[in-house]
Each structure stands twice: as C-alpha cells, then as structure tokens.
Amino acid sequence: MMNKLYIGNLSPAVTAEDLRQLFGDRKLPLAGQVLLKSGYAFVDYPDQNWAIRAIETLSGKVELHGKIMEVDYSVSKKLRSRRIQIRNIPPHLQWEVLDGLLAQYGTVENVEQVNTDTETAVVNVTYATREEAKIAIEKLSGHQFENYSFKISYIPDEEFVGAIIGKEGLTIKNITKQTQSRVDIHRKENSGAAEKPVTIHATPEGTSEACRMILEIMQKEADETKLAEEIPLKILAHNGLVGRLIGKEGRNLKKIEHETGTKITISSLQDLSIYNPERTITVKGTVEACASAEIEIMKKLREAFENDMLAVNQQANLIPGLNLSALGIFSTGLSVLPPPAGPRGAPPAPPYHPFATHSGYFSSLYPPHQFSPFPHHHSYPEQEIVNLFIPTQAVGAIIGKKGAHIKQLARFAGASIKIAPAEGPDVSERMVIITGPPEAQFKAQGRIFGKLKEENFFNPKEEVKLEAHIRVPSSTAGRVIGKGGKTVNELQNLTSAEVIVPRDQTPDENEEVIVRIIGHFFASQTAQRKIREIVQQVKQQEQKYPQGVASQRSK
Template sequence: IAVEKLTGQTFEDYSFKVSYILDMDAAPPLPATRNRRGGRTSREQDSQPGTSAGSLGPRQKQPDFPLRMLVPTQFVGAIIGKEGLTIKNITKQTQSKVDIHRKENAGAAEKPITIHSTPEGCSAACRMIMDIMQKEADDTKVTEDIPLKILAHNSLVGRLIGKEGRNLKKIEEETETKITISSLQDLTIYNPERTIIVKGSIEACCRAEVEIMRKLREAYENDIAAINQQTNLIPGLSLSALGIFSTGLSVLPPAAGPRGVPPLPPTGYNPFLQAPEQEVVYLFIPTQAVGAIIGKKGQHIKQLARFAGASIKIAPAESPDATQRMVIITGPPEAQFKAQGRIFGKLKEENFFSAKEEVKLETHIKVPSSAAGRVIGKGGKTVNELQNLTSAEVIVPRDQTPDENDEVFVKISGHFFASQTAQRKIREIIQQVKQQEQKHQQGAPVTHRSK
C-alpha cells in the first residue's frame, strides 16, 4: 500500500518513484510492482527468502523453517560489524536473511537470531556466526569454547530426542558433540521454545546443527502435511487458526513473533459458530501421564485451563491398577479444540508415544438417547461413513441405560484431528435431531390424541 500511494506523489517539484528491496542486501534488489492492479508485486516475491526476483524455484513449495540461535549479548556487536558490514557480508555470502533481535529481553545475557534461507544457507550462516564469536572470544581471551545454542519449538523437540533418547545419542556419536536440552520447567504459554545446547569444536557443532535441523525440519513438515490433510474436514480451521497454539500442537515457526510475546488469536476465528453452548468431553489419558498434565504444583493444568478458556478436571482413578485416567473438559467448542489439542501435544512431547506413532486417545461424548440411532444410521451406515471420513473409530455401545438427562455415551478413538472431526460431525447430527424435534413440536396441533 505504501509503495502504491507514494509512487507518483510530488513534493517540491520532485516526483517519487518507489521500489521495494530485501533487508540487509540479502538478495538482488527486486523490481517495483510490475502490475499495480492484478500482477505479482515485489513484496510478494520478498516472501521467498533466498530467491532473486523472478526466480521462485523449488523453495516456494517448501514451508519456510528458519534456524533460530541464541548468542551471548557481548558478541552481537561483532556479528553486526561496523556500519552493519559483517552482517551484510553474511547475508550476501549465504543468500539468507538474518534478523538479530537486539531489542528483545532487555538486559538479557543472550539474544535470539533468526536465519531464513535454504537448509544449506542456514548452515553456512550459522558457521560464519560461530567463527565470528570464536574469534571475538579469542581476542578477549575467553578460554572456553563457545557452545552452539539452537532454539526449537517444544512440540518438535520430542521427535528430535527420539524414543529413549536414541536420535539425540546418534547425533552426539556421529558428530562427536555433547548435546543437552533446556528443562520443560522453563516453558510458559508465551515462550514455547526450548534451547538445544551443543558443545564441541566449531566443526563438530556445525555438523550437529545440520543433523538437528534436519530432524526438526522433518517433524515440522510432517505436522504441516498432517494438518493439510485434515483442515478440509473441520469447518473454518486453517493454518492461521492454528497459530493460536503456543505449545503442543503448534506447527508455526516461532519466528512469526518475538520471543516472549504472546501470539494473537486470528481475527474473526470461530470455526464453531453454529454451536456456542458449553460442551462436556471425557478424554482418557495414560495414568503415567497425569503428572505431566498437572505439572508442578498444578501449574500446567491451570495454565492450560486459562489458555483454552475451559474447565479441566482429572477424575480419581477407578482402581489402584487403572491404566487410564479420565480428564473432564467443559467449555465451548473452540475451548474444547484448544484444550484437547494441548493435551494430545503434551503427551507426544513427553514421549508417551514413539516419534513415528500418532497419539491416539479414547474420547467419550454424551448424546441424547433419541439421537443415538441417527449416529448409528440404518444398518450402521452413518457410523461407518463417519469412520471412513474421519479415520477415527466410533462406537455407540448397545444396551446402554440412559442417564438422568436421557443421554448415552459415544466412544471415539483416534489421533487429534480424527477425534476432533468425529466430535464435530456427531454434534452436527445432534443439532439436526434437535432442530427436527423443535419443528415437530411447533407444528403439532394442540389436541388430545387417543392411542
């Protein structure tokens, strides 16, 4: 808009001609807007880091996954260089866009750096930054090796670690490094990143960076693919909507917002406009996972309830040797989506399931007994279609005695998106049954009927 409005404006007999170029000379200057009405603008081309004007190549197909580093604050000046020459040299040589977040965390001992480029470009920029820091450390007579610190979203870290830590051990052995990961206790709703600390020679650290980022990128792309497969089944759900997740299910890279700043919910997001009423869902989790969901002194479950806007309670164990515990979630549909998403994500992060295995949980929802037949359908047709559509297992147990509210349970088993889609579809059926009953009652004549 600024380019459009400024181009052609006059000031003191001069006419402005405005064009848009990448920051820090990261790529050759892009031309001004080719078609001011319907054509592709240079700003749109700028959204492809590491590509020159008119060349969008294969990078366009891959989701941008930046490398996020933490560097000691005392080295930031050396990385930028006099008049920004050093950082400009890094961006030119590696064809990357490097953002140093100097204003974040005022007074902190470390500052985050975000590098946007191809995997090779990110690694090359990382190597140059590590070399600069080591030289600065040598000049100031710092004897210790400078560790490489990579920031990674918590939802991806479990798959980097692998079952029983196998992935991480393999990377350590192959690269001759020592790798540690910051504690889960350091996470908050507003800071979903963990710090991966790699110690060793610069050469070894850079080899480890390649392997770590490969694992993280693979996990991220798998999440994107899974969401793309499922979003069409849940009305109103989009990648931007998922940006409201800070941990657990989130698949958006943390570079989308400054570290420590809460993500903003997308404007106008309400995928469940049709059913604003409170819902109760009974989610069954492994007994050994209860501590992780509750958190130290109940902090995690309190944060989760506040974030989702739902009531979350864990029911007492039915027996001392029970393998599952029931989590009762009460809230409107959007709160249900957020709360269940966080719980699924938390279980995956904590390695209660293997890296390749989807987190599949059993969920119970109550339906009016009058609607149970509609959920099943004639000869089981509806429930079979529901299972084929959502990839969830849906069971309406027979011979149930309705409760005091004339409701019965429907059991749903599957991964998060399958379970969510099944829940939404079943609630749609319930709404249809209720609407038909209301129409029938309104249209019925007020007369005495004999049998």
C-alpha cells in the first residue's frame, strides 16, 4: 500500500523528469509514476519511512525553477482526519511530557512512535474526533521545545476503517455475525497508507453480503463527511484471471455493466508492481448496483480460478497430501480497501478512489491459494536432485546470517540445500542444489522463488522466472522430446515453461543428460513433474518389454 505525497508550489516549467531527477539526486528514488498537474504533483512511496524522509529532506528546503517546493502527505480538506503525524520531536523528550501536551487538545486514542532513521523522533497520534485533531494541528504546529520546532501534518486517514470497526468493534462484530464471515482489517502492515485492505473469509454468499454491508457503512460515512461522489468498489484480481472476466472483445464486462447499471474499469498492466501484483477492477454506481456487480464479477473470477485449479490438478500429477497454504507463499480471501485521500486544498486526488474489495486471490506467485491437497497419484519415494539457478546477488538472502535462513529452509522443506561454489569471479548466476523427494522439492523451490520476489531481486513488473536443471536417463531423452519435438512442444504449451533438451549432450557417468526448464514457479513445477512422469513410464515399459522400447524412441 502506498503513502501518497503532495508536492506543491511548483513552477509551470517543472516536468515529471525534473522531479524524478531531483528525488533521485537526494537518494529518494521514485519507483511509481509521477502524476503532474499544473503547479502541483503526486508521488507514491511504498513505505512510511521513505515518505517521512522525503518530507523532511525536501519540504521548504529545495528550490526548483525558482520556487521553493512544499512536500506533505496528500490529504484533501474533505478527508481531514483524526490522525496527525508530529515530526522533529527532541529525541530526549519524555513520553509523559509529550502525552501531557497532546492531551490538552482532546482525547488521545493512540500514540505510536514511527521507527525512522531521522535523529529526531516521529509519532503518529490518533485523536477521538476530527475537531480535536484540527485544534492540535493549529496549536502545536511550529511548537518550540528547546531548540526544536514541531512539524505536523495530517496522515491520510482510515476514516472508513473506523466506521467499519465501529465503537468498541461493535459494527464489525455485527457484520461477521450476520454474514458468518471472518473480516480482517490490515491496519498495522500498511501504517500511514491511503488505502487499507480488508479481507473477508466466507462463503461466496457471505462474502457478498459482508461486502454490501461495508459499502453501505462507507457510503453513509461519505454522506456525513460531505463527500460528494459515490464510493466506488475496487476488486483486486490476479492478472491471470482478468482476461476471462473481460471476455472476448470485452463482452463479459459489458454484460455485467448492462445488467447491473454500473461503470466498470480495469487498471492497466503498467500499474502492476511488486507491491501490487494484481489488477484493480473499479466499479462505479449506487451501493445496490455495486453489490450486484460484485456478485457477478466474483462468480466469473471464481470460475476462472477453479478452471485453473482443475488444469493444475489434472495435468500436474503433483504431490500427494501437500497443503500449499503451509508454504506461506499464497494469500487468501476477498478483501476490501477503504479510501485514499486527495491533496491538501488542491483539486481532488487523481482518479484513484475510495474503497475497494480486493480479492487477494493470489499472491505474486501464480496460481492461487485455495489449493486442496493434490489428488493422490503415484507416490515417488526416491530422492530427486534439482539444480536451481538464482542471481548471484541473491545468494546472501538465501543463506541468511551465519547460514540461518538456508538451514531453516532445509528443515522446513525436508531437503538438502547447498549452494555450489561460483565457477568464476563475475558469474551472474549461482547454482542451488536441492536434494529430496518431490514434496520437499516443491516446498524448497517455492520458498526460494518467494524469497526472491520478497527481497526485490526482480523488478516490479517481472514474474520471478528461474532456470532449473534436472537429469534424465539419456535413453529417455528422445521420449521427452517426442517425434519431431511434439512432446516437448506440448509440454511447453501445457506448462508455459520453456523446456530445452539439448540434443548433442554427452551423457555423464550415470548415462544421464540435463533437461533445462525456465519459467515461473508453477510452470517449472508442472514441467518437472511431467518430465519425471515420462521417465517413470519409460522405465516401466523397459521392465515389461526389455527389447521393444528402443525402437519407440524418436531419432
């Protein structure tokens, strides 16, 4: 989730590139887009610490084309909140003194210190009402304590979050009771962010009912805070499902729009990033219309999801009894995001609107989370060796401090995991040797792919794709290729991994050759299992017809 910053007092001559350059020069690089308007702009930071650093470093201190720029959290006057941030607090100021100071202006519900790398302290303060926050800002702005002058700003609010939770949590308890659902509001991990995801765990009917109730609460809250516009609904879905929701030439979406009286838009592929691997489906209309559209949209997404699951289960012949959620690399459920805020006193925020329900359908790894354990097929008791190639600079993250991470990974997966020595000083990739049965391979490789995504070793718009090598008996290589390359082509189409069986390899001392597999985690796993299956079949045939198999091999 993002901390949206407002950059004001800009000369008309300023370009987005100027801002990128300026932020970059001060070691505050901008990852997302710069939304430039006339005289002001918006930028996003994924992390509150960076946002604070940008405000501290730039606001009132930097001149661009003759004008001193202002930088602050982007909060519209309409959405002025109960939450404020106080910066530049003397590091030795005692909490009791600060608490006493804050209490003069109203009831303080919460004070949390933000861990930043500034020498002075930063706190986020939540007052009981907007009015109290407003008075505190007016009275405390520039408040001198010794030689320090407090700097204060509103934080983009969780207004709707408060309304959804209700006094002492009564509203949310009522929603969960009525809809037989579990509702999680992710406040902590998105501290200071403009939108908060709310995950709803329930049956499809329960989810839709909870979603409708939350929409109604938000609309009521918006009416009371004099927000003119209707509250849109946002549904986040993995890109792998969105195509089927849209349908050929947009037919499915047009049909839903027509039947529910809503306007539906889908975010562009360019907006996909490491913080948001999903596309945003924005639904505009009355609460009633949005709730009806949610039912239809989720129906289509579930259908696409179930078809994918069926395909994986039928084709992958994967591992008996493996519970994917245990891997910790998949998220679940349907979620709801309350609103972002607009810039201070400037025209309303960019077209980025309050509220979303977010189907956290998949984490950044494809496909989804709600895997039932894989159906029982053959058991493969024997150990397998897979060589997985990772970027050289990621080796430290995989090993961890004093080898802690790699040991923990090996224990978790039940596999032996070793990193081969570098073959030269400047190699871009290193080989990870994973030895263990199929389930251990799956868990170890899954965690390694997940770790590389988490640690940002791939840029935001990339899937994590790695190369894996497995060895097969040279006598079966022809069968993996198939007549005229037929089998290998089918394999590639089925799994969407690239499968390469180099033809001119000299078999090793065990009469084995390498098959190279390149793709994202599931593609790679499916290809590995299919190839092992072909090898098994050939072995069984060789046992039954020791003389006849050679003639079936492709030349």
